[in-house]
Amino acid sequence: MKGTYLGEFEEIVLLATGILDDDAYGVTIRKEIEKQTRRAVNIGAVHTALHRLEEKGYLKSKFGEATMVRGGKRKRIFTITAFGLKALRKAQELRSNMWSQLSNVIVQKS
């Protein structure tokens, strides 16, 4: 097991999946990330991150409907799990906690 560490990109993918709610699959997630971060993201990187997150138990997936535009191939719809939410919250807490300490220093310096 790779452990439960949440990388930066993984965090973003996880957040994007959460935002998209029940329409989160490869293409939409990539679009969402590009929209939010304004940087180009590779679809392969998104797939990798998605599967790794699923392996860690932060995401679960099921096959969605197939459409013409997809050449008759089904989507894999990802949804965030309770465990995934918890991991996100932890990451946020960590940051805000560290932020609170950082701001003191900065305040004193400025």
Next chain:
Amino acid sequence: MRIMKQQPPRLAKNLLRRFCHVSFIEEVEGDLDEQFSENLKEKGLLRARVLYWSDVLHAIASGNRQAKDEPSSQISMTDSFGHFFKIFFRSLRHSQSSAIINTTGLVLSLVSFIAIWLYVSDELSYNEYHPDAGKIYRTSLSFKRYGDGVTEIDARVPGLWIGEVREQRPEIKSSTRFSKFGLPGAVKYEKKELLFEEPNFFWVDTTYTDIFKLEITRGSEPVVVFRDPSKVIITESIAQKYFADEDPIGKEIVYSHGGMDFPFVVASVMKDYPSNVHFHPAFIASNQALNPFWMRNGTDRVNSTGDPFTYSFFKVDNETDVPAILAAMRPIVKKHSNETVEPVFTKLTEIHFTQGMMVELEPAGDKSYIYISASIGILIIVIAAINYMNLATARSVRRAKEVGLRKTLGVKRSSLINQFLGESMMMISISFAIALSLTVVVLPFFNQLTGKSFTYLSLFTGNTLIILVAVIGVLALLSGSYPAFYLSRFKPIDVLKGAVSTSSGGENFRKTLVVFQFTITMALIICAGVIRSQLSLIHEGKLASNTGRVITIRNVAVKNFHESSEFRSLVMKNKNVEEISLSDHLPRRDGFSFITVPLSIRSKGPDEYMWNAVKVDDHFAGMFKLEFLAGRNFSSAIALDTTNVILNESAVRALNMTPEEVLGQEISANKSFMEDNGYGFGKVIGVVKDFPYESVRFQVQPLCLYGYYPAAETINIKLSGIDLQETIASIESVWKKIHPSRPFEYWFMDDEFGKLYKQEIQMAKLSNYFTAFAIVIACLGLFGLATFTAEQKTKEIGIRKVLGASVGQVLLLLTGRFVTLVLIASVVAMPLAFFAMKSWLEGFAYRAQMEWWVFAGAGGVILVLTYLTVGIESIRAAVANPVDSLKHE
């Protein structure tokens, strides 16, 4: 048309399908397609295509990475596991007969192996019961015999020696001594009027437990007991014998020896020592207890500098200190005795296999028996492994199709190898489980055979289980390897076309294995035969042709001619008593009394001869049918005969005289032996032919029969064999009348001689059983192989019969090949067995001839068995109606 053009690039898509892992392909391909169509709308065809390419490449790169640790490979593991069992049980069901043959053979061989392993490891672990046995040494002394200068080793040393060494060498951490009489003493428990002869009364130092283990189950600590000379420790079995269900603690017993009584109070009960300890005390008491008794010539026998009366042991921390201790001991030994005496150290763990010591506590073991047993164990396993290999390769034709089909469906060779190895592992594990439980069932019988005391717990002690598991692993690998590597090599196309029906290579291999098997079996039969004939030589070499009917009673050392003649006349009244005579204990045994006496012949000058001496009466020669070469027997009418002697042939030869010349020679014993032992000054009155009075392992030694019979140790009574119990009871009542205070303890002379050959008899029994096992296992394999051959040749036989072959001819065809194999095997086995047995027999002074018929018989037995096993199947095949076998297609 336009739609076609707007498709993603085909090459990229194929690449994706080729390289992306199968479990991701659907979603990835879909996502990429969707992305493409979006890009197409927003960015134009060219850019969409470029982006698609880049996405594909990225997906492949990441997709492959994902595939490495993806979960589906685990599923296939459990799948193949289930698959393995399915195939295994299917193939079992398919060939039930060979499965039964295999398991029976394996179970039999494993049971033999386990039993032999237990025996061998027990023999090799002698004395390990005592903690740090590897650091405990016994001091003995070697000396040159009077007269002929032969070196002998007495297991004991004088009691004070060990203390003197210990003062000089601080490396000796602890030491202890104990003494024991060769002659049993009488133990009485008056309350129940019990009276037994007890040979295993041990007289010990208070330091006994510093060296030896002693597990007290109830009562006081050993050290406390040993400090009080009126207390005794008894074993659990003795407690049972004397007191049954009563509490033994505090009971009073009386030990009598040499006409003196010593009362003891039972203070504790100890666990009996296991069988693999070289001495087994039944009673242990302080060596101070008999102080008044063993004062001899004013000195205490236990604490003496010149009387070797104690078994002395010491313990060191470092084995490297031992040479220094030995060097320190030497001058002490020389100081107290003469120049020829040397100290000898024996490690406690090695005492059991150290042969040739005088006054040894228990008979030493023979390492060659360990080697023989171990090789039998291994050979039996090999025979069973060969069965497995043979049957598996023979069945390979049937399984060849399976292999071909599975290979066609893409099964790799490695997984086929795993399958076959796994199957042999399964077979052997199942057999092992059965064998283990069967062993537990037959253990009591095995114990009876070997005189050991194994329980099912013995299977789990030490490294027994580890060794067994290792053996099973090797066995599985050995027996599974040939089928695994041979079968898995088949080319599917050949197999499915039917080209690999009988490969000559496999056939030859099987033949070689069968020859090997028969060689082993035949060699075992020959060895068992030779061991048997050596034993029957021992049997014939007994003192009388019917020692089984001679009972022996411990004589009372009263110098009263009247009492013994009264006993004689009363006993002889019983019509079932044929003869009665007095003699020293026979066979001659260490520690029972003086064995060898220094003698000198007057006409030969002052030279001393160290000869065996046995005191007998005038009926002895008649009872044991001794043949006189010259002179006459003792006579009760001639008073001087109590000091006269009769010599045996070997003694006469040693003097370089003829029997006639020896008559009338004056012979006298060394002064130190004259005291009142009956060895005095007398004349030679007769010469008898050599007769066996010791183990046939040794050449008959010169012997001097003394006529001073009242001091003889035993009374021998020959019975007619009718109403044995009744006769013995009547003798007992006579005994009680004449010697009311002495226990009536008797034994059969046969058993006493038997004890000399305990190991040989055990070995013969063991080798008989295991040879029988080997034969059964080998025959099982042969039967399987014959069945298979007959089956293979069904069509051939059918056609031959249609063309006019008789049943006899068909039989010959089927059995002939096996007979050739047996013949080849005998050519190999006979010289092998011959040389093995020759070296074994060299350990005996008197050897059985290796008769030609033992060899021929072994060959014959194998041949007959081969015909029987092969014949049953062959006859069935031969008499079968050819129509049945030919209409199959």
